[in-house]
């Protein structure tokens with residue numbers, strides 16, 4: 008039983024990280040109806056840019072790479088890079104494709120994925136890099152001593168960051184003008200225009216925010232598994248998360264992430280050994296698929312009948 | 316008129332249809348007789364399109380029964396309705412945008428084409444013969460609707476009025492018993508409307524096709540309909556020959572009185 | 576006035592519905608067949624045959640497969656490579672395990688196996704659309720590759736699933752030289768392309784396109800969504816499966832499941848976007864483009880930037896160019912090279928008297 012709980016909690020916590028990536032998808036989808044396949048690449052780009060700046064700054068300023076000054080400066084620079092990337096995407100990719108079928112935009116973001124991956128590696132090289140956030144990946148002593156359940160400090164920290172980020176975004180949506188406009192856009196483009204903020208501005212803000220989310224997600228993932236190309240595959244798992252949670256729902260992304268995270272770990276541990284292991288690679292997709300067959304509208308989506 | 320109006324062919328009894336909390340149709344009963352032109356009128360959102368969608372199986376009402384040719388029709392899918400000889404056009408044109416006019420109309424004949432995909436792959440003998448035989452039928456429709464010179468044009472490039480005509484052509488290519496027309500003249504100029512009116516009457520007259528028509532132009536409706544049913548907020552408020560409907564006070568209040 | 580339609584009146588509907596109603600097109604087509612079927616194998620060197628022509632043909636076939644599903648039937652798939660893998664490993668096992676299995680029969684069986692798997696993964700398409708479905712096809716991509724690696728039976732117990740294709744022998748003749756393999760590939764691909772063209776220009780193709788363009792209207796007209804979509808999945812997967820088998824048998828010889836990865840699926844998707852979504856000819860153009868582009872860049876980049884940049888730079892540059900081109904084509908010419916070719920022909924038709 009202890010073991011089960013351990014796996015479950017580990018899974019839930021890694022699910023939080025999936026949710027973090029999924030959150031980026033949801034933001035962009037809500038605001039512009041674009042299913043941004045490049046979100047995974049953005050996570051990779053952000054993480055790589057962050058460590059890249061860190062190395063560079065340390066070298067040029069002659070400072071310790073682990074000093075907080077270098078950390079925050081790199082964070083800022085990486086964030087600025089994500090903003091630039093977001094604005095460029097809006098200008099170069101989205102604007103010319105406005106009013107095109109969703110599927111066209113989707114394919115364009117697949118192209119964007121390649122561009123971002125290429126740019127990231129061209130700028131910073133393709134070596135795997137470590138990233139140390141100063142939180143060790145070891146069990147929390149108190150839980151271990153009293154209940155013999157191993158829960159990683161790092162995972163808990165990641166979950167905390169994700170939760171704060173969600174909270175922050177919720178505040179942003181609730182209390183800022185752009186946030187209100189954003190919610191209006193999700194419902195109705197015309198209505199949003201009447202708020203007086205140009206659609207393009209809203210898109211840029213959203214892509215920048217999604218870039219910020221990608222940066223946070225990338226740093227956490229990168230600290231855990233190293234900053235490497237495989238990040239993009241991990242980030243792809245946000246897709247099944249979205250299918251479970253629905254594309255437009257922030258709580259959906261979180262619940263979906265938790266379900267995917269927990270079930271894939273449980274499946275790997277309890278089913279994996281019988282089939283040779285490694286099922287984490289496809290299990291989330293299959294789960295999402297099975298789920299779709301039962302409930303095509305997602306957990307929180309409403310049943311929709313095409314109007315003719 | 317020379318044509319003979321026949322027995323009831325579609326009979327709707329106590330139909331209610333909801334979308335979540337929206338009541339699109341509430342306890343509606345009416346029938347359609349063979350060979351007649353039956354119009355459905357009412358303000359926007361009254362449930363007219365929903366009515367057509369119920370008839371050909373696009374929507375399934377929560378309550379009520381549909382009798383088709385005298386037999387109770389259980390939950391019927393759209394393609395089954397098509398197999399029963401029900402064809403239709405849509406309020407918002409539903410042509411296949413990526414295809415030419417000719418191909419669009421050819422799709423109307425799909426139920427009559429019997430070759431399978433392997434025969435199509437070889438395109439030899441039966442498949443080729445079939446394709447050409449149906450092409451001849453389609454050309455008749457093209458000629459009837461006077462759209463010869465746009466045959467090979469992708470439908471997306473056509474003006475609105477012509478698209479509506481192509482959609483009618485696609486429906487006619489199926490040689491339907493019942494034709495459901497959802498605002499076929501909306502957005503047309505006077506001349507286009509006259510053409511469309513003529514086509515509808517011709518189809519009804521020549522082929523005896525039963526027609527259920529949704530139309531906002533009162534002049535047209537009163538002119539060509541045999542019977543008219545009036546909907547308002549999903550409820551039936553009038554039903555009968557044009558003359559009666561025109562004088563029905565409730566109808567006047569709900570519909571004719573407004574700016575439609 | 577070399578290229579003109581004028582004066583060529585089509586007296587019958589049969590003539591009007593030919594693949595090439597214009598005489599010059601027909602002549603051009605047969606010339607092309609002659610060049611690629613006869614002249615090329617005689618003239619081309621081994622490098623061209625092995626590194627360019629054979630893969631272009633094979634990828635064209637895969638692209639036709641994806642085009643049937645995505646371009647014609649409108650069901651976006653990100654798992655084409657997985658169906659190629661099914662074809663490759665099915666062919667390997669049929670030939671391995673059935674004594675005296677003729678190659679061409681194995682090829683058809685490989686296609687059918689892929690078709691069956693395709694139908695299985697196509698089932699969700701009955702309930703879900705658009706990118707929901709794209710995610711479902713990712714399930715196929717990851718699951719199939721995983722299964723081929725994990726179950727040693729598929730690769731006859733070789734480590735990590737690597738298999739070496741057996742000799743290709745038809746009626747006692749072994750296709751061993753690049754020339755022979757090329758000709759065989761050419762004939763199979765040309766034949767299957769013709770079948771595909773025939774399907775898409777008849778009622779089957781119209782059903783696919785109707786479902787793609789407006790599924791509700793398609794149903795109302797009498798098309799059965801389930802049958803139409805599943806047929807598209809089956810036929811598409813059949814094509815990908817045969818392409819996968821050819822990939823193993825006439826192209827690289829030794830294959831492993833990981834070779835049929837998501838990247839390859841994307842490449843095939845790129846082929847149809849660049850070549851032309853919903854065009855058989857575009858599938859060829861796109862495949863040629865995607866095969867040639869890296870070779871071109873490999874030579875061009877060092878020539879411009881010097882050798883100092885290293886292989887990493889070139890491959891990243893390639894990623895950017897690929898991605899950029901996809902975006903470019905989606906924005907500027909969503910119908911791809913095939914459309915550009917058509918526009919060029921229309922210009923030519925008016926030449927030298929443009930109106």
Ligand SMILES: Nc1ncnc2c1ncn2[C@@H]1O[C@H](COP(=O)(O)OP(=O)(O)O)[C@@H](O)[C@H]1O
Pocket residue numbers: 312313314315334337338339357358359360361362363364365366
């Ligand atoms: N597919 C659908 N989903 C949700 N609501 C619908 C759908 N189709 C129709 N409705 C609702 O049903 C009501 C009747 O619509 P409709 O039949 O289109 O009216 P009409 O054709 O008379 O203008 C409207 O309130 C409309 O919003």
Ligand SMILES: [Mg+2]
Pocket residue numbers: 363364365406
């Ligand atoms: Mg309506």
